[in-house]
Amino acid sequence: MNLRQLGYFVAVAEELSFSRAATRVHISQPPLSRQVARLEGELGVRLLHRTTHAVTLTEAGQAFLAEARQMLSLATRAGHAARRAARGETGHLRVGFIGSALYSSLPQLLRQYRQRYPEVELSLTQLTIAKQADALRNREIDLGIIRQYLSDDTLAMRRLVKEPFVVALPLGHPLTKRKKIMLQSLAEEDFVVFSREDAPVVHQQMLQMCERAGYRPRVVQEARPMATVVGLVAAGLGVAIVPESMQRINIEHVVYRALGGTRAYNEYVIAWHRENRSPALAGFMALV
Numbered sequence: 001m002n003l004r005q006l007g008y009f010v011a012v013a014e015e016l017s018f019s020r021a022a023t024r025v026h027i028s029q030p031p032l033s034r035q036v037a038r039l040e041g042e043l044g045v046r047l048l049h050r051t052t053h054a055v056t057l058t059e060a061g062q063a064f065l066a067e068a069r070q071m072l073s074l075a076t077r078a079g080h081a082a083r084r085a086a087r088g089e090t091g092h093l094r095v096g097f098i099g100s101a102l103y104s105s106l107p108q109l110l111r112q113y114r115q116r117y118p119e120v121e122l123s124l125t126q127l128t129i130a131k132q133a134d135a136l137r138n139r140e141i142d143l144g145i146i147r148q149y150l151s152d153d154t155l156a157m158r159r160l161v162k163e164p165f166v167v168a169l170p171l172g173h174p175l176t177k178r179k180k181i182m183l184q185s186l187a188e189e190d191f192v193v194f195s196r197e198d199a200p201v202v203h204q205q206m207l208q209m210c211e212r213a214g215y216r217p218r219v220v221q222e223a224r225p226m227a228t229v230v231g232l233v234a235a236g237l238g239v240a241i242v243p244e245s246m247q248r249i250n251i252e253h254v255v256y257r258a259l260g261g262t263r264a265y266n267e268y269v270i271a272w273h274r275e276n277r278s279p280a281l282a283g284f285m286a287l288v
Contacts, residue, residue, distance in 0.1 A: 003075050005039040006068045008032055009047065013065045016055045084119075088283030092121045096132040097145035100199070100226040101268055104161050104245040106145055113287055120280050128198065136273050142281045143272040148201040154274060160288065161245075161268040164259065165209075168233045168240040171253040175239075183213040183261035190238035191217040198224035202266060206241045209262045230254055 011021035012032070022029040040047050047061035057065065084090050093113075097106060114122065127135060132144035136155055149157050167181050175181050187210075196203045203222075210217040220238050223229045227249050233240050234253040243266035247256045270288060272281060 001039060001042050003072065005035050006072055008035045009039055010065065010068050010072065012036055012048065012055065013057055013061060013068075018055065086279055088120070088279035088281075089117055090119045091278065091280040092123065093143075093278070093280040093284060094123045094125070094141040095143055095145070096125050096127045096135055096141040098129060098132075098147060098199075099126050100147070100243065100246070101145045103226075103248045104163070104243075104268055106160075106268075109160075109288065113284055116287060117280070117283055120283070129200075132271070136271055139273060139276065142276060142278055143270055143284065146269050146271055147199065147267065149269055150271060155271050156274045157269050157271045158285070158288065159267055160270050163244040163266050165205075165241050165262070165264060165266060166244050166247065166256045167259050168230055168242050168246070169255045169257060170233055170236045170239070171255055173239070173255070176255045176257065178257060180258040180260050183209060183259060184215075186210070186217070186239060186241075187213070187215040189218070190220040192221045192223060192229050192232045192238045192240045193217070193219050194226055194229055195222045195224035199226065202243070205264055205266070209241065209264050213261055227251075 008021070008025060011024050012018055015021040015024060018029050018033055022032045025032065036048065043060075043064070045060040045064075046058050047064055049056045049058060081090065095110075110122070110124075113120075125135075125141065127141075127144070129144075129146045129148065129150075132141065132146055133150055133152065133155070135141040136144050137152070145160065167175070167186070169176050175185060178185075191206075193206055194202050207217065221232055223232055226242065226246060229240050229242065230246060230249050230251050232238070234251050241259065242256075245266075270285070272285075
């Protein structure tokens with residue numbers, strides 16, 4: 001018994017005519033009759049009463065018709081579900097991200113993805129860059145949002161965002177009178193910096209920017225996460241060099257100014273395992 005036989009039987013049962021059923025399923029009448037007879041032989045019951053002038057259902061045929069319709073419907077639904085999954089319209093997408101990405105373009109990207117693929121189950125986990133790299137290698141997440149390119153042949157990467165750095169200053173600081181602050185102007189300032197452990201790339205970039213400007217920054221406090229750095233600036237502990245997107249943190253008593261004297265920038269990178277063939281991942285990358 002196969003789906004084609006079920007379809008032929010349902011056509012005959014609904015049309016109560018082999019000729020009309022043959023026209024409906026686009027085959028000639030003799031092979032249609034043979035397929036229905038073969039189905040009856042496999043079942044071991046008569047499904048149809050046939051006379052010269054009429055075709056009617058037996059009691060067995062009436063019972064079988066309801067189940068046959070359901071099986072055909074399920075088969076159609078299964079095929080539809082498979083095609084939707086292959087197009088990335090359903091399934092599961094596991095995303096790792098660093099906390100500061102929430103202040104960049106990640107929320108907008110996730111919102112657009114949910115709008116385009118509302119039936120994909122989206123799992124989000126905040127992880128450090130190192131833990132994301134391990135999770136990607138072990139196929140525990142499908143993609144990661146990190147802040148650096150990794151030297152790992154098993155992973156593919158693509159830039160998501162490139163943004164400049166700005167200076168975060170306490171409200172009332174004399175430098176807030178300027179629209180743009182040169183890096184050299186911060187040589188005598190106390191610095192609040194991102195934790196080396198939590199944000200090693202930005203931490204190292206900040207040190208290198210200052211050293212190229214001719215001084216080593218006087219670090220009075222390291223903090224994690226990045227929002228805490230801005231909070232400590234608001235408290236007057238010092239100034240901070242932060243990615244431009246951090247201006248979206250709504251903390252009072254902090255003023256941001258453009259940073260001059262450097263060409264350094266912050267970037268967010270999407271990483272995924274090269275062998276990951278998930279259609280949901282492909283849909284996300286197409287949106288990116």
